Every structure is written in structure tokens, then in C-alpha cells.
Amino acid sequence: MLNLNDLRLFVQAVDSGGFTAAGRRAGIPKSTVSKRIAELEASLGARLIHRTSRRFALTDIGHGFYDHARAAVIEAETAEGLVRSRLAEPSGTVRITAAVPVVQFHLADRLPLLAEALPRVRVELHATDRFVDLVEEGFDIAVRSHFAPLPDSSMVQRLLAVERVVPVASPAYLARRGVPGHPSALGEHDALLTGRSAGTWRLDDGAGTVVAVTPRPRLVADESVALLRTAAAGLGVACLPERICRDAVDSGALIRILPGWSAGTVTTTLLMPHRRGLLPSVRAVVDFLADRLGQPG
Numbered sequence: 001m002l003n004l005n006d007l008r009l010f011v012q013a014v015d016s017g018g019f020t021a022a023g024r025r026a027g028i029p030k031s032t033v034s035k036r037i038a039e040l041e042a043s044l045g046a047r048l049i050h051r052t053s054r055r056f057a058l059t060d061i062g063h064g065f066y067d068h069a070r071a072a073v074i075e076a077e078t079a080e081g082l083v084r085s086r087l088a089e090p091s092g093t094v095r096i097t098a099a100v101p102v103v104q105f106h107l108a109d110r111l112p113l114l115a116e117a118l119p120r121v122r123v124e125l126h127a128t129d130r131f132v133d134l135v136e137e138g139f140d141i142a143v144r145s146h147f148a149p150l151p152d153s154s155m156v157q158r159l160l161a162v163e164r165v166v167p168v169a170s171p172a173y174l175a176r177r178g179v180p181g182h183p184s185a186l187g188e189h190d191a192l193l194t195g196r197s198a199g200t201w202r203l204d205d206g207a208g209t210v211v212a213v214t215p216r217p218r219l220v221a222d223e224s225v226a227l228l229r230t231a232a233a234g235l236g237v238a239c240l241p242e243r244i245c246r247d248a249v250d251s252g253a254l255i256r257i258l259p260g261w262s263a264g265t266v267t268t269t270l271l272m273p274h275r276r277g278l279l280p281s282v283r284a285v286v287d288f289l290a291d292r293l294g295q296p297g
Contacts, residue, residue: 004076006040007069009033010048014066015138018056081279090284091120097134098143101224103127105244106268107143110292117288121281135273140282142271143289145241147264155271158286160293163242164262167203168254172234180237183211183261190236191215192227201239203261211261228254239263268293 013022013033023030034051041048048062058066081092098107103125114123126132126139134142134155143160144150150157167186180186183203193199200214218236221227224244231238231245232253238245248254270289272282 002040002043004072006036008073008076009036010040011066011070011073013037013049013056014058019051078279081281089120090118090281092279092281093122093124094141094281094285095124095126095139096141096143096285097126097128097132097137097139099129099145100127101244102143102145102268104225105241106145106293110289113292114285114288118281118284121285123285134271140272140279141285141289143268143293144271145266145268147266149267150269150271154274156274158270158272158290160268160270160290161243162265162267165239165241165264165266166245166262167201167237167239167257168231168245168249169237169257170232170234170254171252173231173236174255174257176234180257183213183258186213186215186237189215190218192230192236192238193217193220194222194227194239196220201263203258203263205261241266 009022009026012025013019016022016025019030019033019037023033026033037049044065046061046065047059048065050057050059096107107125111123111125114121132139132142134140142155169189173190177189180189183201186201186203191199191201199217200212203211203213215237219230221230224240227238228240228245228248230236231240232248237257245254245256249256270286270293272286
């Protein structure tokens with residue numbers, strides 16, 4: 001029977017990229033980590049790691065063993081967590097990844113509330129616009145906003161919010177160019193676009209009427225804050241998710257034009273590896289975000 005602690009050290013060594021970092025995480029000497037993993041290899045009768053003074057890499061069989069070992073460690077943590085959850089409030093570290101706009105407009109204001117609600121949970125938030133592999137990079141939760149449905153995967157998906165994408169412009173721009181009374185009038189206006197291929201807007205009145213219009217491109221930016229500020233500076237009309245432009249509309253910096261019409265919807269979804277979702281700390285954070293992100297900011 002394999003020693004679970006040895007499996008945990010092996011997984012930590014792989015995740016950390018070496019014995020030294022794994023020893024720091026476990027609070028034991030590097031030599032102890034190396035010895036324990038060597039004993040694990042001896043008990044298996046197989047080399048799991050190639051190690052030299054300059055190289056630390058898994059063998060072919062080590063890759064397969066790591067996947068199962070990591071799953072076993074997670075299951076053990078889950079089993080322990082289920083017991084501890086009966087005895088104490090959720091605790092431990094929960095790692096979250098999200099795109100920069102999601103962090104800015106959805107998570108930033110809620111993190112202090114999360115810390116107050118779950119004082120024994122330590123959240124590590126990683127903001128990035130690149131694709132993140134939750135399993136490979138060791139994240140518990142991803143919060144993603146998307147216009148198209150997410151592909152089917154082994155991830156657990158939990159819908160958090162669906163919001164409209166609405167056309168907005170600054171008072172100065174509308175004073176200069178006029179307020180469009182119908183979506184077709186946008187063809188005579190300057191547009192702030194999210195990409196070169198997004199030159200045609202399809203506006204829906206919610207009753208089945210859809211109008212496609214191609215405004216004049218004034219600026220292209222694939223970042224929401226840049227579009228928000230450019231619209232507020234009076235350069236043109238932008239179509240933005242309601243949460244992103246709400247404060248600017250409330251303050252008068254932007255005006256919601258064509259009331260009743262929207263340029264589609266954006267969905268915010270929470271994803272997690274199914275095993276991680278069983279941990280009490282992860283489940284508590286998921287429940288908190290589901291409750292808070294389903295409400296207006």
C-alpha cells in the first residue's frame with residue numbers, strides 16, 4: 001500500500017518544479033523530499049522523475065502516475081475536509097483565476113465582503129486574459145464572462161449572471177452628432193469596436209425584432225476599460241455590458257441610448273474541477289460568489 005504522504009510530496013514536487021520548493025511548502029529539508037520520493041519509486045519499481053543538477057522532469061510513466069496521484073491527494077483532502085467542515089467553519093486556500101475585466105467589474109468590490117464572510121479562507125486571485133488550464137495550473141475556480149456558450153468539458157459549470165450589452169455614448173458626443181432614434185441610425189455614427197470582425201452590430205428589441213447595422217469604425221480595442229473611457233471621452237458609440245458601464249451611466253458620464261434595444265448578452269460562468277468543488281472551502285466561496293455575482297454591483 002502506497003504512503004499517502006509520499007504521494008502528496010511527489011505531487012508537490014511536480015507542482016513546484018523541484019525538491020527544494022516542495023520542501024519549503026512541506027516545511028521539511030530538500031533531502032527528505034528526495035529520499036521519500038526515491039522510496040516511492042523503489043516501492044513501485046519504476047522511475048518517476050528524471051533528475052540532474054540542471055533538470056527536473058517527469059518520465060513517461062511519471063506523467064500518468066502524477067495524474068492519478070494528484071487525484072488521490074485531492075480525494076483525500078476532500079474526505080478530510082468533509083469531516084472538518086462538521087467541526088469548524090471553512091478554512092484553507094482557494095485559488096481563483098479570472099480575466100482582468102471580470103476582476104475589475106465583478107470581483108474587486110466583492111473580495112472584501114468575501115474575506116469578512118469567510119475569515120478562515122485565504123483567497124489567491126490571479127487576473128489574466130490568457131487561457132488558463134485549471135487542472136494543470138492548480139486553480140480551484142475560474143470566473144469567465146463570455147458571449148458564446150462555453151464548450152462541453154469535464155469542468156463543473158455554474159451560471160452566475162446574464163446581462164445585456166447596451167449602446168452608450170457621452171453627452172458631448174450626442175450633442176455633437178445627435179441622438180439616434182432607431183438602431184438603423186447608428187450607421188451614421190462613429191463606433192468603438194471590440195475587434196475588426198465586430199463591425200456589424202445586431203440589436204434586439206426583446207420582442208423578436210432584430211436590426212443589423214454597420215456603423216463607421218472609429219477605434220478598435222479588445223479591452224473593456226479602454227472602450228469605456230474612450231466612449232466617455234466622446235469618440236463614439238460603444239456597446240458594453242451593463243455592469244461595466246453602469247457607474248458611468250449613473251454618474252452621467254455616459255448616456256444609455258436606444259432604450260429597450262440591446263446588442264446581445266454576456267454570460268458570467270463559474271467553472272471548477274469537479275473534485276475541487278467538494279472541498280468545503282471551495283464550496284463556500286462558490287456559494288458566496290453565486291449569491292453576490294447574481295446581484296447588481
